[in-house]
Amino acid sequence: MPVSIPNADREWGWQFVFPASRTCVDPRTGKQVRYHIHESVLQKAVREAARQGGIVKPVGPHTLRHGFATEMIEAGYDIRTVQELLGHADVRTTMVYCHVLNKGGRGVQSPADRLAGGRYRVSPPGEAQPGGFSDRGKKRENP
Secondary structure, rough: OOOOOOOOOOOOHOOOOEEEEOOEEEEOOOOOEEOOOHHHHHHHHHHHHHOOOOOOOOHHHHHHHHHHHHHHHHHHOOHHHHHHOOOOOOHHHHHHHHHHHHHHHHHOOHHHHHHHOOOOOOOOOOOEOOOOOOOOOOOOOOO
């Protein structure tokens, strides 16, 4: 016997975020119902958007997940937070996203850098510093 939830038809938590475009007959009850879209509809939509955007590599919804995780790591979120958001049981699975960044020590930003709005970041040799300064042509001292 199905459980009746008062106001379920009007509460956001009980609604489908991506409803199907058509209704169907529920085989258990015989009633006309609307379910969520099939996963293949979303897959096709993402592939079509990539095609229209000129992306020739294979793209699917999982690509968005990878992009989300990579952006989180690049933004400085700790690996455990990203692990929890992705639902990985083992942090080693999440660590894969750290390898694709390959920034070395230059990818680390100190709290002082964030307070200064990134104005005082360390630049690679020869790259102009904010304000027009450059270390090009300067003699390097041995550490």
